[in-house]
Amino acid sequence: MLPRRALGRQLRKMRLREGITQSGAARVAEVSPQSYGRLEDGRQTKVTDLAMNALCNAFxxxxxxxSIVLDLAQVIRKSAKFDGGWWLSQRVSVSNSFSDFVTLEESATHVFSWETCLVPGLLQTREYRRALLWAEFPEMPSHQVESTLDVVARRQQLLNKADFHFEGLIAESVLTTAIGGPAVLADQLSHLLEVSHxxxxxxxxxxxxANDQVGVVTGPFVLFDLPPMPTSRLRQAxxxxxxxxxxxxxxxxxxxxxxYARVRERIRRTAYSEEDSGALVLAALKELNNE
Structure with missing residues (x-):
């Protein structure tokens, strides 16, 4: 998990500065050397304010x-509650490697998504996503397909949060790539028009x-802007x-x-306005309906 790795880096930097060994730090935190090693490696281990304050004193x-250490510890404990939360209760549908993504998505105040081939996940319809699953995993059992679609629907509830902003930029070719066939694409384009309002x-x-095709070179990516730390209000990178x-x-x-932030600005400059983008989606939808 990303906050664990950030805490590990911070503790290691301070420990080395003071010339303290990991074994010495473990004694300060009253944990085993193995547990302290996991802490600096960013792996799962118990994180308490008592131990963090003791380490800060020693370092x-x-x-x-x-403040950074205690804030990260608070974020980790909050995320530990998520570890028993909705997405990891769907263990078949949400892999361990993807749980970091969902944690970031849940925590972010602004998510920027650049897509060259597909509609971004938070804007996908259920049938569009179903077609993608069938294309990628043709042998996936139907119950697992439905479970995965339920997870996507749950993620999309983020769009109901007033303090969350989603910015999706898509290549023009996405509007004509018939994922799932013309009917599924038409429904997806209608949904894009609706959600964009x-x-x-x-x-x-x-x-x-577009004159600048930097987005084609970099390929798809997502950039998460995170809120300040809960106590110190220091900026999270x-x-x-x-x-x-x-x-x-x-x-x-x-x-x-x-x-990547610079790439984001370049892609933004090449994109149509929201009004013109809506007109393009509507034109693509009309063309589909006339076929």
């Missing part, structure tokens, strides 16, 4: 460093003739997510995230 942390949803289309050949990738390095 001569500044007030700001202590929500005040917390931005849906824009990028022309295939954004996180980038993408799916690659070797699986799901999360980028947390400041320079990497900054590069």
């Amino acid at each position: 001569s942390s500044t007030d700001e460093e202590r 929500r005040p917390n949803v931005t849906m824009r289309v990028v022309s295939r003739r 954004p996180v980038v997510y993408m799916e690659g050949h070797f699986g799901r990738i999360y980028l947390e390095d400041e320079s990497d995230v900054a590069e």
Whole structure:
């Protein structure tokens, strides 16, 4: 989980600065060396404010460093409650590797999604998503398909949150890629028109003739903007997510995230306005209905 890794990095930085061994830090926290090692590695282990304060004392942390550590510990404990929550109760449908994504999605104040081939997940209809599942997993049992679709529907409830904003930019070709056939695509385009009128949803289309095709080069990605830490109000760094050949990738390095933030701005500049994007979706829908 991302906050665990952030806490591990912070503790390791302070410990090394003071020249304290992991065994020494374990004695301070009153845990086994193995448990402390898991803590710095960002793996699952118990995180208490008592232990974090003791470590901060031993590491001569500044007030700001202590606030960061305690805030991360609070986020981790809150996420631990999520670990028994709705998406991991759907264990067949939500893999462990995807739980980080759902945690980020639930925590974010703003989600930017760039898609070159598909409608973003939070804007997909049930039948559109069903067609994608059948295409990717033709042997998936029907009960698992339905369970996965239920998870998607549950995720989409985020669009009802007033303090959550979703910004989806899609390549123009998405409007004519008949996932599930013309009828499914027509229903999906109608849904895009409907959901794009929500005040917390931005849906824009990028022309295939745009002068800057940086989005084609980078491929699809999601950028999560996270709220400030709960107590100190310090800013949490954004996180980038993408799916690659070797699986799901999360980028947390400041320079990497900054590069994708620049790409986001370039894609935004090439996109049609919301009004013109809606007109394009409507035109594609009319063409489908006339076929």
